Amino acid sequence: MNTAEQPTVSTGSDAPDEQSPEPVVVMVLGPAPDRATGKVSVALGVVNLVAGGFLIVMFVSLAQGGSTAPWGPINDALAAAGNILLTLVLPRISRNAARSRLARGFVRTTAVASLVSAVSGLLLVVRVLPFEPSTAISMVAIVLQCAWMLWLSRTWARDPRVPAAIWRFGLTTGLALLAGMVLVGASLLLPFGSTAANLLLIPGVACGGVAWLVWPLWYILLGRHLRRTDAAR
Template sequence: MSAGAGKDTEQAAGQRRVPAGVGRVPAIRWGRRLGGVRGWAVVAGVAGLAADVSLVLFFAVDQPWRPGVHGTGWLGPTNDVLVVVQFAALVPPAVRLRRGALLGVPAMVAVVLLQVLLVAGVLSFEVQVVPVTVGIALVIGWVLLVSRRARLPRRAARVGTAVSLAYFAGLVVVLASLLLPWGSTAQRIGFGLGGLVGGVGFLGFGVWPLWLAEEER
């Protein structure tokens, strides 16, 4: 075989190897970027999934809007503790990703502290529910930011974008419904539709860290 033919063969082989290499680069870069915080993402996702289940059961079984003593008595507090674990475990991945950390991390810490004070009986639900809701909205805003700007793996970015947009869409519908005549059919429909869409987004946000962990492997 001539030297020219050998060179042509090497170039052709290199061209054939490029597509396979290109497919591996994002995973390698992502693995290095997330570093050693994959375990925290798993904890956040598992705790979020458990929190989602306990929240759904809380409304389905305990029905907190009913007056008097009823229900299990433990689903609500269990959800509060799981939320503490969920948001605390989100902090290391948020710090590692850097993008939007100044927005997400303080909100995560605030949610954790407020939930701890609720569990400890220092704050009542009525006092902490509004700041916790604001904190959760900021954290989900962080999810939207990193999903669009942090160059996450495609699937994690798509899921993060979808659940965060659903949450904010539902929130906008609920807030807009407050402007309608109180107790009207239109307002009830708005509350129901907004609660459904926003609720799906919130529940999806709970398990979103599992996509980060799965993609990082």
């Protein structure tokens, strides 16, 4: 029997008592302790952090009149590697939370989108796929990954075994990313460069950009938790 997917029943006391409390059922929704998955999750976070660093360097280079090379291609290659690692981690850490057919389908869809984004990023690096379609594929994957993190964090919040720091970080980061994307998207509906557009674009880029840059820390926190709980068993 897979006990990780079974509800835990706590009666509060083993002594007979006429006023004994009703049994409390706690559903196991968080990820099962797994050292290997924890290591991959930490690696995913580190790779994405480094990728974000190269993206910042690329924008600095552009601001100074330079080009995207070599920083852009390095970022694309690292982002592809991160998506491959995410494809490995995502189904494992979502297994207990995905209890309905719809949830399981959503997890599979996000994993497939992440893998497709990884392939498109590599094709962009070797100049087989143009920038525009590759970016569109990446944006779809990011939106799905953001929605997945929000759903997973909300679900984990109902499991006391999952540290609050993990699911709160996931909720905060996911909501900030979502808010940033909404603001940036709304600014595109207005004349470019107008005051109204900038009032939406600037805070949207700032909010979403910061959230995107710190997002990898969530995977590192999660990976450390999985390794620590596995070692404690």
